[in-house]
Amino acid sequence: MNERDSFTGLLNKAFFEKKVQERLQRKTDEGEKDVLLIIDIDNFKEINDTYGHVVGDQVIKEVANLLQNKTRHMDYVGRIGGDEFCVLMLDIPNMEVMELWIKNFIKSVQDITCDKVMPGEITVSVGAASSDGESTNLELFEKADKAMYEAKKKAKNTYGTYGKKK
Numbered sequence: 001m002n003e004r005d006s007f008t009g010l011l012n013k014a015f016f017e018k019k020v021q022e023r024l025q026r027k028t029d030e031g032e033k034d035v036l037l038i039i040d041i042d043n044f045k046e047i048n049d050t051y052g053h054v055v056g057d058q059v060i061k062e063v064a065n066l067l068q069n070k071t072r073h074m075d076y077v078g079r080i081g082g083d084e085f086c087v088l089m090l091d092i093p094n095m096e097v098m099e100l101w102i103k104n105f106i107k108s109v110q111d112i113t114c115d116k117v118m119p120g121e122i123t124v125s126v127g128a129a130s131s132d133g134e135s136t137n138l139e140l141f142e143k144a145d146k147a148m149y150e151a152k153k154k155a156k157n158t159y160g161t162y163g164k165k166k
């Protein structure tokens with residue numbers, strides 16, 4: 001089974017989901033939690049329509065590279081489709097630590113430039129869900145996905161955490 005997305009080099013969706021499921025089955029420590037992030041590039045269709053698909057492809061690769069550079073070696077980073085990515089951050093002491101990481105990542109994305117795209121034009125919305133007794137990766141993905149869409153509804157270029165109102 002090919003584990004990598006051939007375009008970005010990140011874990012592919014199927015392998016990422018498998019790793020999340022394995023982690024949920026092994027996780028017994030009640031202290032630190034794993035946190036699943038779903039990351040969506042805002043207005044990606046407009047980037048493609050305005051600058052062309054070659055630039056859109058560059059944007060996807062730049063966000064993928066940034067994710068790889070901003071995560072720890074032990075974390076899982078994947079591409080789940082088109083302009084959506086996911087990260088499973090392992091053993092996070094609390095959501096405040098996670099929120100600081102997310103804010104830093106969102107700010108770093110805004111600094112990306114490629115071809116005609118100016119700093120600040122590329123933004124992301126992030127949904128976060130802490131593992132809390134889920135038995136399947138689907139349950140955790142649904143929570144993170146819901147948090148991401150809530151963030152997009154409020155304002156893009158931001159994040160949401162499942163079960164927490166900002």
